[in-house]
Amino acid sequence: MIAAIAGVIMSGIRDDAGDLVLNHELYTIAARRPEFRDIAERWIQRSRTALEQHLPPDLARDVDAYIEGLTLHGALAPNHPSMSQVVHSLRRILQDPDHE
Template identity: 35%
Template structure:
């Protein structure tokens, strides 16, 4: 149901999310959605949390891959971001739509903050982590992704890398 909800958001936006549309996308009876979730906000929260957990796992994998090698970090993250807008554009748009919906729907705010808190922990390792630098990095990633999503053509790694490299050097 969670994957089906994300596909509905990807295709129709949040206004298209209903028990009926989720059920149709998942190939299940509409009553099944109502059985597991009390309301649409609950489905959206679960979908946003699932997306956050997927991103957290990806960040952890990436962190392990480039551990201790700052020179590899910016290119690796830049490639991940480029893939998000090139290979998984619809999913990325849907995730950001849910993320931004938290500004209007308080029920989604804890799920949206989960990404920020978890990503901060993944990036800011140890007690010497500069909280301001971590905040700047996450804000930069969000801004770059949003700008890339409205571009006529999805940008490649070369679009993301300079800003990320700058933050690594100065953060």
């Protein structure tokens, strides 16, 4: 499971900068204009609901926040984390050092 989540993160960082920008523009407009908050909240909830198929709600929230932060950094930074770095971070978040 960790490798699958890491794969999704890595493909999101590497493959489509336009989607990353659009995602962050949604969050920016939702932060500035309340009429867009419902759209952003539904987007966030869909992501968490997908993660909750595999994780308890509290861990799904934590992993979702990690994904959002990492994709923001990925959109802005010239160097992206490696797959092994992402897997290591997810293991720490999930407190699962021995299992995939």
